[in-house]
Amino acid sequence: MDFDLPEELEEYRKKVREFALREFTPELAEKCDREEKYPDELRKKTLAEGLVDFSNPWKTMIAIEEMCRVDPGLGISATVPYFGAEVLMLHGSDHLREKYLSRVAEGKAIMGLGVTEPGGGSDVAGLKTNARKENGKYIVNGGKMFITNGSIADFFVMLVRTSPPDDPKKRHHGLSVLVVEKNFKGFDSNQLKGKLGVRATNTAELILNNVEVPEENLVGEEGKGFYYIMEFFNISRVFVAAQSIGIAQGALDRATAFLMNEESRGHFVGEERKFKLAEIATRVEASRLLMYKAASYLFNYRPNPMITSMAKGYASETATFAAETAMEITGATGLQTDLERLFRDSKIMEIWEGTSEVEKIVISRMMMKGDKNE
Amino acid sequence: MNDQTEMMMDNIRQFAQANINDIALKIEREGVSEDLYNSLIQQGLIGANLPAEMGGAGLDRTSYDAILFQLARASPSVAFHVFMNNSIILKILEKASKKDMIGQIVSGKIRLGLIPGNIIEGSSEKSNIIIEPSKMNIYIGKENASLVDGMPELLKSKSLGLRGLKTDLFTSIKDGEKLLPYGDVEKIWNEASWDAAAIFLGISEGALEKAIEYTKVRKTFNFPLKDYEPVAFRLSELKSELEILKNTLFSDDSKEQMGMMLKTISAEFARRATKYALQFHGGYGYLEDFGVEKFYRDAVALNALMFRPILDKRALAASIYGEKSGYL
Numbered sequence: 001m002d003f004d005l006p007e008e009l010e011e012y013r014k015k016v017r018e019f020a021l022r023e024f025t026p027e028l029a030e031k032c033d034r035e036e037k038y039p040d041e042l043r044k045k046t047l048a049e050g051l052v053d054f055s056n057p058w059k060t061m062i063a064i065e066e067m068c069r070v071d072p073g074l075g076i077s078a079t080v081p082y083f084g085a086e087v088l089m090l091h092g093s094d095h096l097r098e099k100y101l102s103r104v105a106e107g108k109a110i111m112g113l114g115v116t117e118p119g120g121g122s123d124v125a126g127l128k129t130n131a132r133k134e135n136g137k138y139i140v141n142g143g144k145m146f147i148t149n150g151s152i153a154d155f156f157v158m159l160v161r162t163s164p165p166d167d168p169k170k171r172h173h174g175l176s177v178l179v180v181e182k183n184f185k186g187f188d189s190n191q192l193k194g195k196l197g198v199r200a201t202n203t204a205e206l207i208l209n210n211v212e213v214p215e216e217n218l219v220g221e222e223g224k225g226f227y228y229i230m231e232f233f234n235i236s237r238v239f240v241a242a243q244s245i246g247i248a249q250g251a252l253d254r255a256t257a258f259l260m261n262e263e264s265r266g267h268f269v270g271e272e273r274k275f276k277l278a279e280i281a282t283r284v285e286a287s288r289l290l291m292y293k294a295a296s297y298l299f300n301y302r303p304n305p306m307i308t309s310m311a312k313g314y315a316s317e318t319a320t321f322a323a324e325t326a327m328e329i330t331g332a333t334g335l336q337t338d339l340e341r342l343f344r345d346s347k348i349m350e351i352w353e354g355t356s357e358v359e360k361i362v363i364s365r366m367m368m369k370g371d372k373n374e
Numbered sequence: 375m376n377d378q379t380e381m382m383m384d385n386i387r388q389f390a391q392a393n394i395n396d397i398a399l400k401i402e403r404e405g406v407s408e409d410l411y412n413s414l415i416q417q418g419l420i421g422a423n424l425p426a427e428m429g430g431a432g433l434d435r436t437s438y439d440a441i442l443f444q445l446a447r448a449s450p451s452v453a454f455h456v457f458m459n460n461s462i463i464l465k466i467l468e469k470a471s472k473k474d475m476i477g478q479i480v481s482g483k484i485r486l487g488l489i490p491g492n493i494i495e496g497s498s499e500k501s502n503i504i505i506e507p508s509k510m511n512i513y514i515g516k517e518n519a520s521l522v523d524g525m526p527e528l529l530k531s532k533s534l535g536l537r538g539l540k541t542d543l544f545t546s547i548k549d550g551e552k553l554l555p556y557g558d559v560e561k562i563w564n565e566a567s568w569d570a571a572a573i574f575l576g577i578s579e580g581a582l583e584k585a586i587e588y589t590k591v592r593k594t595f596n597f598p599l600k601d602y603e604p605v606a607f608r609l610s611e612l613k614s615e616l617e618i619l620k621n622t623l624f625s626d627d628s629k630e631q632m633g634m635m636l637k638t639i640s641a642e643f644a645r646r647a648t649k650y651a652l653q654f655h656g657g658y659g660y661l662e663d664f665g666v667e668k669f670y671r672d673a674v675a676l677n678a679l680m681f682r683p684i685l686d687k688r689a690l691a692a693s694i695y696g697e698k699s700g701y702l
Contacts, residue, residue: 121656123594146657194662196652196671270684270702324645327674328683331496332503335678336543340534343674348660350653357604 003289009058016051016063020070026338029071032200033341036193038152039077039200046078047107054082054089054105057235057299061242061291068246069253071338072345073200076243080201083148084113084157087177087232091220096179100155112149114158114180114206115229117142122358124159125171125226129208131160131178133215138162138178140186140211146352150204151189155181159225172226177219186211197344234303236353237312241291244315244349247342248284248322254339255280255326273329280322287315306366313359316349375624379436386444389417394448401449401538402668412482414456419445421480423460428468429477435628439572443623446576447583450672451538453573454679458488458505461566463512466519469562470553487511489522489547492556493563495682503679505541513547519559522550535675537668564689567633570680571623574640574673578616581651581669585609588664589654605654612647619643631693638690641681644673 005013023045032039046052053059060079067075081104088101103109120126129142140160147156156179163174180187188207195203220228255277262269294311297304323346327334334340350356375383393413394401401410414420423438424430433441438460446453459479463486467476478484487508492515494503504511513522533541586609589599599605622636648670652659659666691700 116657120594123596126595192661196660196662196667270700272684272687272700320649324674327678331683332490332494332678333496335496335503335534335675340675343534344671347649347652347670351657351660355656356653357602360604 003292005058005062005292009062012059013062013066016066017069019046019049019051020067020075024067024070024074029074029200029338029341032077033073034199036191036195036199038202039074040152042074042078043081043110044107047081052079052082054085057238058295061239061295064239064242065246065249068243069250071200072243072247072250072342073198075246076198077200077202079239080148081107081110083236084111084232086235087113087157087219087228088179090231091177091224091228092179093216093219095216096219100179103154109154110149110152112147112153112156113232114144114147114156116144116146118145118205121146122355124229125175127159127161127175129158129160131162131176131213133162136215138213138215138218140178140180140208140213142208144206144208146192147189147204147206148352149202150206151191152202153182155179156206157219159229162222162225174223175225175229176222177225177228178213179217179219180208180211180213184211184213196347197341198348231303233353234305234308235298237308237359238291238295238298240349240353241287241294241311241315244312244319244346245284245287245291247319247346247349248280248287248315251319251322251326251339251342251346252277252280252284254334254337254342255329258330258333276325276329280325283318283321287311287318290314306363309354309359309362312354313356313363317356319346319349322346376434376436376626378434379440379624382433382437382440383444386419386441387447389413390444390448394445394452398449398665398668399662401451402662403537405540406452406455406538410452411455411485414452415480415482419456420459420482421464421476422456424464424468424476424480428473429480430464435568436624436626439568439623442569442572443576443579443620446573447580449538450573450577450580450669450676451536453576454536454676455506455539457566457569457573457680459486461569462490462562463488465562465566466512466554466559469558470519472553484508484510486521489513490679492516493559494679495684496678502544502547503541504544505536505679506539507542512553513550514559515547515556517556518552519554519556520550520552522548524548533675535668535672536679537671564630564634567630567637567686568623568628570676571619571633571636571640573676573680574637574644575616575619575623577669577673577676578612578640578644578647579620581648581666581673582609582612582616584664584666584669585651585654586613588658588666592656599654608650609654612650615643616647631690634686634690634693637681638686641677645677648673 051063064079088097104111117127131138131140158178158180161174162176165171165173186209189204192203259269290311294308323343326339327343418431421430422433426432442453442457485508487504487506489502489504489511491502491513511522513520589605592599652666652670655666658664688700692698
């Protein structure tokens with residue numbers, strides 16, 4: 001068993017870190033946070049330097065971690081233009097992949113994933129947005145909520161109901177995935193402002209009023225959408241673990257620097273604060289190892305949803321623990337630095353892509369099914 | 375809870391309903407308005423805990439803490455404004471026999487800003503936090519609390535919490551009129567432990583009430599959130615802890631040691647309670663419109679301003695052991 005990443009990935013990590021330290025300036029991070037503004041120039045620079053490569057998920061995971069370590073709002077913004085791409089990569093027709101994904105890869109388009117709805121966050125199968133077929137088109141009505149890239153994306157991979165469930169207990173039947181463009185008539189979006197954190201990222205509500213979607217924009221098979229999205233969550237949760245570990249590592253970096261500075265100035269640093277630092281460091285390390293395990297299963301085509309949920313759930317709770325504990329260690333200084341932004345950014349990790357509660361449901365169900373990794 | 379305290383709880387709850395609840399989000403976005411400042415003065419909330427001979431209302435400890443508790447439930451910023459004036463600024467002026475100045479503050483003719491400086495942990499000489507900058511400010515330095523005349527040169531601030539108040543950073547402090555030696559300010563700080571606990575518990579109640587109401591109506595998988603064990607059990611446990619802590623807060627006990635104990639526990643409790651309250655709101659909790667994220671932010675920001683993880687715990691340890699402890 002080797003706990004080190006291959007040298008190529010370690011080199012890549014260094015390259016991403018150098019980029020983030022150079023481009024994620026305090027001024028840009030502060031401005032995007034204050035103004036809730038998406039840093040589009042940063043997206044283009046990240047692409048131009050070849051730092052986001054979705055054909056190599058290990059690199060993607062490391063890029064996300066290293067960028068979020070410097071600034072989560074900017075880091076997520078720079079790595080999220082492809083959000084939902086895996087659904088198209090795995091199940092989209094050649095035509096859809098060529099038409100949509102190539103534009104995103106070239107930096108000419110941004111995409112998003114439309115799953116969550118106003119009335120149902122965790123309850124994906126309970127969604128209300130429906131699509132009826134009419135004259136070779138789907139007519140989509142409904143709404144989506146908390147959609148990342150919602151008001152800047154050119155198109156969305158969207159989960160909709162195309163037929164009623166064949167059994168009331170099987171609500172996940174009859175769901176399908178469509179590609180919906182923002183330019184389709186009847187589509188509208190409202191940016192959600194006043195978020196606690198990750199304010200550089202764009203989040204919006206989508207309104208779908210008789211939106212006409214060509215039949216060819218169906219992704220994969222009709223009625224299989226729920227499975228495609230659950231499969232996607234199994235991937236995206238590893239990336240949220242990477243965001244979380246980036247935040248936790250960033251908090252650890254800042255708390256460590258603070259205590260070292262205190263000592264160098266001759267100020268007393270007792271063991272109480274050092275122990276807290278040790279607790280953060282231990283949890284960061286444990287989270288990272290769990291993420292590597294989940295990634296190893298997933299990227300070798302043997303996804304293990306239980307380990308993935310453990311990795312995402314534990315890493316996200318580590319992010320909030322690390323940020324809050326770092327605030328405690330640094331006291332009033334923390335209030336005056338970007339640590340306070342990390343603290344605000346960290347909380348969403350326990351909410352998006354499956355709340356901590358949902359992750360525990362997945363883990364316990366699989367444990368009790370005997371579906372453990374033994 | 376004695377009758378006077380119970381009456382105060384009702385009065386301030388009604389005051390908050392009439393003057394704060396509907397504009398709580400506006401306070402976070404735009405700050406406390408002049409109208410609200412004036413209402414606090416007219417209601418007699420500034421100077422509430424000062425003796426009548428100093429121009430205050432002479433309320434007992436629990437009645438005063440009822441004010442802070444109820445204000446914090448609605449707006450932690452407003453509660454901190456009252457705390458900062460009553461528990462720190464006016465107490466320093468009282469001990470320094472600045473009766474005229476107290477009269478002017480209590481009547482709303484002047485306001486003083488506070489530069490907590492050395493009384494809080496983690497502040498540095500290079501950048502000090504100032505709260506409610508004014509023409510005159512109280513600065514707590516290494517050796518004295520002093521009255522600093524003139525507006526300091528301000529830097530751009532970052533505000534995690536207390537967004538309803540003006541907070542800023544600055545570098546240069548002019549010499550001012552010495553008011554009290556640091557040791558006396560430390561004593562005032564320790565005596566204010568009960569008041570800080572009242573704010574931490576008010577924040578906790580404000581957040582938990584929102585979470586309990588929200589989980590009654592928000593459905594997932596066809597059932598209200600409250601019907602799920604992890605939600606109902608966790609919120610019930612937190613509410614139970616809160617009620618027990620409130621019993622201590624509003625008991626007749628006013629010993630300094632008990633105040634320090636309560637503050638230590640309440641500070642941690644507020645962080646935990648607000649975190650769960652936000653979590654059970656899901657994505658909506660992350661938006662300011664739902665009014666719960668401010669409690670989460672303020673609980674942590676106020677931990678940095680009102681609770682000193684090392685110095686306060688050392689004081690507590692010394693009171694438990696009866697001698698200097700926990701200093702290695």
